[in-house]
Amino acid sequence: MFQRDLLKDRAIFLTGGGTGLGRSMALRFAELGARLFLIGRREDPLRETCEEILRFGGAAAYATCDVRDYHAVEAAAAKADQQFGEINTLVNNAAGNFIARTEKLSANAFNAVVGIVLNGSFHCTQAFAKRWISRKLGANVLNIVTTYAAANCGSGFVVPSACAKAGVLAMTTSLAVEWAKYDIRINAIAPGPFPTEGAWSRLMPSKQFEEHSKEKHPMKRFGRHEELANLAAFLLSDMAEYINGECVVIDGAQWLRGAGEFNDLLLLPESTWETVEGAREKKS
Numbered sequence: 001m002f003q004r005d006l007l008k009d010r011a012i013f014l015t016g017g018g019t020g021l022g023r024s025m026a027l028r029f030a031e032l033g034a035r036l037f038l039i040g041r042r043e044d045p046l047r048e049t050c051e052e053i054l055r056f057g058g059a060a061a062y063a064t065c066d067v068r069d070y071h072a073v074e075a076a077a078a079k080a081d082q083q084f085g086e087i088n089t090l091v092n093n094a095a096g097n098f099i100a101r102t103e104k105l106s107a108n109a110f111n112a113v114v115g116i117v118l119n120g121s122f123h124c125t126q127a128f129a130k131r132w133i134s135r136k137l138g139a140n141v142l143n144i145v146t147t148y149a150a151a152n153c154g155s156g157f158v159v160p161s162a163c164a165k166a167g168v169l170a171m172t173t174s175l176a177v178e179w180a181k182y183d184i185r186i187n188a189i190a191p192g193p194f195p196t197e198g199a200w201s202r203l204m205p206s207k208q209f210e211e212h213s214k215e216k217h218p219m220k221r222f223g224r225h226e227e228l229a230n231l232a233a234f235l236l237s238d239m240a241e242y243i244n245g246e247c248v249v250i251d252g253a254q255w256l257r258g259a260g261e262f263n264d265l266l267l268l269p270e271s272t273w274e275t276v277e278g279a280r281e282k283k284s
């Protein structure tokens, strides 16, 4: 199904490409012939991922960039275009998230997550769309959201993320209509739980809660990275040319069993929240 040259004409700008699902997608896209330009704030994971791609004969480069800063995004986009001729694909994967009792959040905590997820996705989309539209270059955008991004869903305890991802989903469906005439296709993927260091360290309050999540899952397991990477490759490929403005859920039917991935944190006793919050205070 996945021919080795499926993505050979793709030059992909992938945000948050040094770690977790971004890294897994980068490796898979490169295996399928794409050239990858990765961005993130930390240099080490970006360099390491690029080195791995280069080792197996793929093409990859990176730049450090905070997606909250539009000028930094513009600079990274220019560097990426220079590196690969022209970027024709964007994957908005970078995100920030953590569990918290919403009444304890500071305004800055809310802004930190919304700035990365919603503003960051808009910044990257806008920076490239301006180029694509003026150069009459057909292109493709893929946004990584979450199952609780659906407007009638949401989730307690991750409210900044739920607000921001819902915004990204609204951007996806809106621009699919507005920019179809420019031959720009824009879709989203809503993953269920896929173990990554970034997500697990911020979202799993205990081993017990992780076991509870797995036990409650209809398939009794979490997602495998290659499952998500293959779905993303398909959606970016020409095989999916008539799919536009769609959000594909990949969660093994988890959200059908009970919407709002973190709503079960209602089960957490006050004392556990105090421990989680105390540990954070000690660190900072």
Ligand code: HXC
Binding pocket: 095, 096, 097, 098, 099, 100, 105, 106, 107, 108, 109, 110, 112, 113, 146, 161, 192, 193, 194, 198, 199, 202, 203, 261, 280
């Ligand atoms: C409450 C918190 C907090 C927490 C940070 N803050 N962590 N508040 N609980 N756990 C507050 C800080 O006190 C500060 O507010 C403000 O948020 C900004 O924090 P900084 O550390 O200065 O921000 P920054 O360095 O920009 O880091 C952003 C971040 C961080 C989002 C807070 O976690 C991060 O860098 N995340 C990137 C990676 C990530 O989150 N990966 C997971 C994606 S998983 P004050 O008022 O004190 O200044 C995902 C999965 C969804 O999205 C579904 C999963 C199944």
Ligand code: NAP
Binding pocket: 015, 016, 017, 018, 019, 020, 021, 022, 039, 040, 041, 042, 043, 065, 066, 067, 068, 092, 093, 094, 095, 096, 097, 116, 120, 144, 145, 146, 147, 190, 191, 192, 193, 194, 195, 196, 197, 198, 199
């Ligand atoms: P992750 O490894 O923590 O990925 C987040 C990436 O975003 C990191 O590489 C991080 O790199 C980058 N990033 C964060 N803030 C940034 C900023 N301001 N500017 C540029 N880059 C930034 O977590 P993940 O689990 O792989 O998540 C990847 C995507 O999948 C996210 O969109 C997430 O919401 C989504 N998702 C994940 C799950 C899951 O179960 N894992 C479920 C649903 C949705 P730096 O820190 O170096 O900047």
